[in-house]
Amino acid sequence: MAKGTCPASQTISYEQLKQFGKTHLRTPATQQYLNDDVVVVVRSHVSFLEAVAPFTKRLNASSVGRMVKEQYQMSQLEANMFGAAMSQAFSHCMRSGGKATDGSKLAKEVVAVYKASCGEGAQSADGYGKKRSSSSFGFSSQECESPKRTRGLKKHLSSPSQIDALYSSGSSSTQFKVITYSPWYIKR
Numbered sequence: 738m739a740k741g742t743c744p745a746s747q748t749i750s751y752e753q754l755k756q757f758g759k760t761h762l763r764t765p766a767t768q769q770y771l772n773d774d775v776v777v778v779v780r781s782h783v784s785f786l787e788a789v790a791p792f793t794k795r796l797n798a799s800s801v802g803r804m805v806k807e808q809y810q811m812s813q814l815e816a817n818m819f820g821a822a823m824s825q826a827f828s829h830c831m832r833s834g835g836k837a838t839d840g841s842k843l844a845k846e847v848v849a850v851y852k853a854s855c856g857e858g859a860q861s862a863d864g865y866g867k868k869r870s871s872s873s874f875g876f877s878s879q880e881c882e883s884p885k886r887t888r889g890l891k892k893h894l895s896s897p898s899q900i901d902a903l904y905s906s907g908s909s910s911t912q913f914k915v916i917t918y919s920p921w922y923i924k925r
Contacts, residue, residue, distance in 0.1 A: 749793040751800055758804045761785040765805060767815070770822040776844045778826040783846040786827055790853035794831070798824035830854075 749757075761784040769781035779786060789796060802820025805811055811819065827850070834851025837843055 748795060748797050748800070749789055751804070753792060754789070754800055755804050755808070757785060757788045758801075758808055761788045762805070762808070764809055765811070765815075765819050770819050775826055775829045776847065778822050779830060779844065779846045779850065782823065782826065783849060786823070786830065786850045787853040789827070790830075790850050791856060794854075796824045796827040 762782070766781075770778055772778055786796075798817070798820040800820070801823045802813075802816040802818075805819050806813065806816035830847045830850035831854060833843055833847055834840070834854075837848075840848045840851075
């Protein structure tokens with residue numbers, strides 16, 4: 738796994754989740770959390786998602802379902818559907834915010850949840866009060882950026898003379914692995 742963290746350390750504690758649920762959730766309406774459009778789900782529960790965002794990288798659907806079942810006396814099926822909808826909405830905000838370059842095409846609620854996860858003075862999921870720097874949209878933070886792709890040295894050798902030139906250059910400090918492929922259409 739990346740950076741040696743396990744997924745369980747990136748989730749919010751159940752006690753914190755219950756507290757945020759009491760403070761920021763209204764009685765769940767099925768028209769809101771069962772909507773096919775994820776942005777509608779985010780818009781109807783933006784205060785809850787913003788409150789949870791600084792403390793976690795992913796929202797556990799079963800924990801949210803259990804919290805809602807206890808708090809609003811919902812059936813197990815409804816609570817599971819609500820938890821899955823909240824988890825999907827939160828991951829949509831994190832994924833879309835991480836991919837966006839300036840946030841102009843995203844809904845303002847999605848941007849707000851993503852900013853809350855990268856916001857100034859936010860505490861991280863592991864409890865240490867790390868401060869994260871943010872730019873105008875929050876993408877300069879190393880924690881919120883997508884990993885950069887690294888390019889390796891690639892040499893394409895098309896003739897035997899180029900292979901000979903590579904080995905006869907006298908460069909013993911760099912070593913190359915030469916792999917030759919024979920196309921399937923050449924008969925041996």
